[in-house]
Amino acid sequence: MTGNHLPGSMADMGQPRFNNGHMGAGLGFGLGFAVVLDPALAQTQGSTGEYYWTGLANTQFWIDPSEELIVIQMAQLIPSSLLPLRRELRSLVSQALVD
Numbered sequence: 001m002t003g004n005h006l007p008g009s010m011a012d013m014g015q016p017r018f019n020n021g022h023m024g025a026g027l028g029f030g031l032g033f034a035v036v037l038d039p040a041l042a043q044t045q046g047s048t049g050e051y052y053w054t055g056l057a058n059t060q061f062w063i064d065p066s067e068e069l070i071v072i073q074m075a076q077l078i079p080s081s082l083l084p085l086r087r088e089l090r091s092l093v094s095q096a097l098v099d
Contacts, residue, residue: 002051002065004028004035045094060086067097 010024026041033053052062058080061072
């Protein structure tokens with residue numbers, strides 16, 4: 001489920017149907033969610049092999065097996081662009097990780 005099931009990245013599949021600045025570069029798709037293939041290309045603070053998805057009302061989850069991390073955010077904010085909650089949560093979680 002967590003492996004990439006595309007022949008390349010999402011960017012190789014053409015115009016993505018969701019809003020992201022990197023146009024699918026560095027991301028694959030598993031069985032129901034995005035899979036990070038290259039964090040630098042995907043412009044994420046996550047790890048290779050992380051998988052995630054975001055929802056309409058500012059919900060998200062991500063699972064990072066290499067960090068042994070699971071994050072679930074539930075919010076009800078439409079449009080979700082009103083506040084950068086997703087980005088802020090990821091930044092705060094990354095800062096809190098201790099090796």
